[in-house]
Amino acid sequence: MLTRTREDNRTGPRYFIWTIGCQMNKAESERIAGYLDSAGCRATGWFSDADLVILNTCVVRQSAENKALGTLGLLKGLKDEHPGLRIVVTGCLVDSDSKDLSRRFPQVDFAFRPGDFRELVEWGHDEAGLVGGELRLPETCSPCAYIPIMQGCDNFCSYCIVPYRRGREVSRPLEDILCEAEQLVEHGAVEVTLLGQNVDSYGHDLPEGPDLAELLTQLEGIDGIARIRFLTNHPKDINPKLIETVASASKVCEHLQLPVQAGDDDILRAMRRGYTVERYRELVRTIRRHIPHVSLSTDIIVGFPGETETQFEHTCSLLEEIEFDVVHVAAYSPRPDTAAARELEDDVPSHVKKQRLNRVESVQADIASRINSQLQGKIVEVLVEGKKKGRWFGRTRSDKLVFFADAGDWLGRLVEVQIDNASPWSLKGQVSTNS
Numbered sequence: 001m002l003t004r005t006r007e008d009n010r011t012g013p014r015y016f017i018w019t020i021g022c023q024m025n026k027a028e029s030e031r032i033a034g035y036l037d038s039a040g041c042r043a044t045g046w047f048s049d050a051d052l053v054i055l056n057t058c059v060v061r062q063s064a065e066n067k068a069l070g071t072l073g074l075l076k077g078l079k080d081e082h083p084g085l086r087i088v089v090t091g092c093l094v095d096s097d098s099k100d101l102s103r104r105f106p107q108v109d110f111a112f113r114p115g116d117f118r119e120l121v122e123w124g125h126d127e128a129g130l131v132g133g134e135l136r137l138p139e140t141c142s143p144c145a146y147i148p149i150m151q152g153c154d155n156f157c158s159y160c161i162v163p164y165r166r167g168r169e170v171s172r173p174l175e176d177i178l179c180e181a182e183q184l185v186e187h188g189a190v191e192v193t194l195l196g197q198n199v200d201s202y203g204h205d206l207p208e209g210p211d212l213a214e215l216l217t218q219l220e221g222i223d224g225i226a227r228i229r230f231l232t233n234h235p236k237d238i239n240p241k242l243i244e245t246v247a248s249a250s251k252v253c254e255h256l257q258l259p260v261q262a263g264d265d266d267i268l269r270a271m272r273r274g275y276t277v278e279r280y281r282e283l284v285r286t287i288r289r290h291i292p293h294v295s296l297s298t299d300i301i302v303g304f305p306g307e308t309e310t311q312f313e314h315t316c317s318l319l320e321e322i323e324f325d326v327v328h329v330a331a332y333s334p335r336p337d338t339a340a341a342r343e344l345e346d347d348v349p350s351h352v353k354k355q356r357l358n359r360v361e362s363v364q365a366d367i368a369s370r371i372n373s374q375l376q377g378k379i380v381e382v383l384v385e386g387k388k389k390g391r392w393f394g395r396t397r398s399d400k401l402v403f404f405a406d407a408g409d410w411l412g413r414l415v416e417v418q419i420d421n422a423s424p425w426s427l428k429g430q431v432s433t434n435s
C-alpha cells in the first residue's frame, strides 16, 4: 500500500492519497499528486489531517476490495465529524457507471475511472475550486519511476475483472512516452518501468503501429536512463523480436514477468489463457536460450473453480521444473461480471485454497533459497532506491532486493555490493571495494 506523506509549505487544501494494488495504481497516484501539487494543494501525512482524500482502489482480489470498502467506511465516520472533507475514488472499484458508486457510498463526492485524469481536473476546477492545476509529473521522483504505456486489456481471462474496469487496450503514443521518460530523468529517475496490463500488445491500436521492442530501443537512446523494465507480459503474446531486444539492449534488464497462472491444461483452458503448459515451457526454453541469466517472475492462482488435487499438483510440478525467481500466489475469488463468476461454481473450499496457497509458498521458498544462495560471495550491481531502518536498499538488474549498510549517500546511484547473506526474499551485503 502506498500512502503519500510528503509535507510542504503550499497554502491550498491538504490532500492525502491512499493507494492499493498494482504498480499501475501507484504510477497513477503519482500523476494525481502532480496535478494536485500544481493546483496549490498540500500533501499531508494522514486521512485526519486532509481536506481532500483520494482513494485509489483495487478490486482484482476480494481482499483488496475489502480493504477499499473498509477505508470508505472509515472515511464516512471522518466525514460525519468534518463535513467539509471531500472524498474522491478512482481505481478499479469504479466501473463504467461512476455515478453508481456515489449512490452506493453517499460519502463519496466524486469518482472517476482509472487513468481518466481529465475528469478529475474538470471536477477539481468546477466543484472543488482548484485553480491553475495541470496534468503533470510530480516535481521530484524516485530513482525508479513508472510510466503507464497503455490502459486496459482485450484478453478477458475468465477470472479477471480488469477489462471490465479499465476497458479495452488503448496505447499511448510513442512520442508521449519518450517525452515523459525525458522529464522523469530530469526529475531524478535513473530507472523506468513501462506499465501495462498486457505490454506485449503495445502499439497495435496506434496508426504507425510501433511495438514494445521499438519503444525499448528508442528509450535506450535517452541519456540518464540506466535501466529499463516493463511489465506485465502475456505468454501467448510475447514475441521473438521482443526477446531479441531484451537480449541485445544493454539498458533493458534481464527480468521478465510472465504469469503462468496454472500448470494444468484443463485449468488454463477454463481460465481462457490462450496457451498450454507445453507452449509455456517452450517459451521459457527460448527465453533462456537467448537471455542466459534472465530472472523470471510469475503469478499463480490456486483454487480456481473445479481445480482437483491432481491439477494443483501439476502446478507445483511446473514450479519445480521451471524454477522461477519469484512467484506471486493468490487464492481464487470470484469477481463480478467475469465469465468464471457467471459460469463456474466457486467450489474449492476456502481452507483448501489456503492449504494450496501455503504449499506454493513453501515450494517457492525452497526454490528461491537455492537460486539466491548462488549469489552468495558474488558482486552485484544495485540501483539504490532508499533507506529503511538504517540500511540502504535497492534492486539488481534481475530484480533481487538487496540491503546494505554504509555511511555514504547512495540514493539514486548504482553501487556494487558483495553479497554475504541470501534468503528466499532478499540479499544482504556490503559495498564492494570496486565501487
Ligand code: SF4
Binding pocket: 153, 154, 155, 156, 157, 160, 161, 162, 163, 197, 198, 234
Ligand atoms: S491478460 Fe488476463 S489477467 Fe491480465 S489483465 Fe488481461 S484479462 Fe486480466
